[in-house]
Amino acid sequence: MMLTLADREEISRGLVELLEFKDIAVWIGRDASVVSREVTRHGGRDGYRAVDAERAAVAARSRPKPMAVDRCPQLLASVIEWLRRGWSPASIAGRVTCDHGGVRDACRVSHEAIYQWVYAQPVATLRRELVALRTGRTARRGPRPAPAPRIKEPRYLDERPAEVEGRAVPGHWEGDLVIGKAGKTAVATLVERTSRFLILVPLTGRDSLSVSEAIIAAVGPLPATLKQSLTWDCGSEMAMHKDVNATGLPVFFAHPHSPWERGSNENLNRIVREFLPKGVTIPSDPRYRAAIAAEINDRPRKLHAWRKPSEVFTELLKSDASTT
Template sequence: MCTRERKPREGSLTLDERVEIAVGIRQGESLAEIGRRIGRPRQTVSAEVKRHGGVKGYHPLRAQDAADRAARRPRRGWIQTRPEVWDQVVACLKQWWSPEQIAVFLRHEHPDDPYWWVSHESIYHAVYVQAKGTLKAELVSCLRRGRTRRKPRATVSERQSRQVIPDMVMISERPPEVDDRAIPGHWEGDLIVGKGNRTFVATLVERRSRFGLLVKIDSKDAAHVAERIAAKVSTLPEHLVKSLTWDQGREMTNHVDLAVAADIDVYFCDPRSPWQRGSNENWNGLVRQYLPKGTDLSLHSQADLDKMAISLNQRPRKTLGWKTPAEVFNKDVTLAA
């Protein structure tokens, strides 16, 4: 019987292994002995033999041909075979939960029922590949990035050269206690840009708790930015305002005024190094669900921004052991009090 050559799926039995199984059967070896000889679990060999004729009828070429046909046969996805799970996933996506949050939630809710277990990669695949039409468009828009196709995080484009900000203190001079996130009160910040590169919102994230704030900004004027950020952080408990790390954007030219007004140390990242403000970059991605790129950010009042921040701070985070940023931040407030 002629078999069509194909590249086997990773982990699947090869034709050579099937021939070895047939040889072992003829020589009277047990299935466990065959498994040890070819480096496969006994259960794998047993299932293979049972599926393709049993001990008396097993033939490696027929087994390979059947495996090839099965690999080419369209299979129903889990969204068809487990509709209740898919319905729950869709409901969570529409609340802007991430696929990873949903996967962990389902396991916590159904710890003893694998029917409800689904990986975050399977959820991404279902959204981008299996969902169709308007439902697909709606679900893709609910994902943090809102891309029509899933792709790896893009390389950060080269920014235009900037004038050096006077009196910068670089991140290399930041105290070691900031890096290990053991002590609260150290923040990261950035400006996100809206329509026509003329509307802005400042984002602030506390490194230990991942608790975030949004600040309405009317212009990119450095004095204005410093004033608004100082006003916002001055509403926080004093022990939770120790340092702020920013990139080298010109909006932070008046960082000395900010440091004096808010009694906070300001540090600057190296050029083109957004990973040095990783928590803030992650927060910006979450914020874009509420403030999409290209929209007019000036339409949102400070009260609107505060509501968005509250919603985001109440989402469970994997990095916090699935606690919410609000829980961790409020605990730090209480402990100090």
């Protein structure tokens, strides 16, 4: 089964999270060798881009290739004869190795290859040669409808208030997930853009319902002035973003494969990885998570004239309290 664009997006995301190939493979339900070949073929860990890999794969599939039935004259003759006699492609594929044992490898064919050969022939040629499937079909049935978008009606950064860019107005957040071993555990990270204050949000699962409920619970105690917006990546875990919007925290999405559009969050995630390195299980102990967040928020920052994010965020809270 070929990789889909959705699979490639998850691989790209796993690489950003610094996951091993085997962990990404568990995440998308594939073998680790499939992920390894995919990444190696399309730019390596540092250069892999899901959209570019998808385009290259489509281009490779679109190149004209000789059909399996046409590669062997003996096979072609047999397929035509047996189709005329009303044999099914499955029966033909099963019988081929019996009748062509001496050139078995050259003439081996699958029933799917026979279907593809029939559907590739002009209808007039099939009629002239008296070749037909027992079903009478001369073409595949219509394509399946395209899958529904993973995130319905997303609002991207282009719609985000202009004040967010300057970082002068507090209350604008960036968020993402930090994934644990084999993708089985995770924690959400929320970073306030002005103060760089970090909130580690415990998760019971990575599905959209669990993530949205956890985010709502985490930001619930904050004053309205510190809940101006949340910028997330395009992961399916935020598919229920409208539930978060309903609480007064509008959600905006970074463009696909553009982690730099959530720069504060990406930087903080690297620091979180100092405490929760790739390949470890995310601890469920809330005290441990709180200790990690407290340690990170207690580090002085040059951009704050060596004040700590915890101090800056406390000032924001006090400022809000004094104005209400």
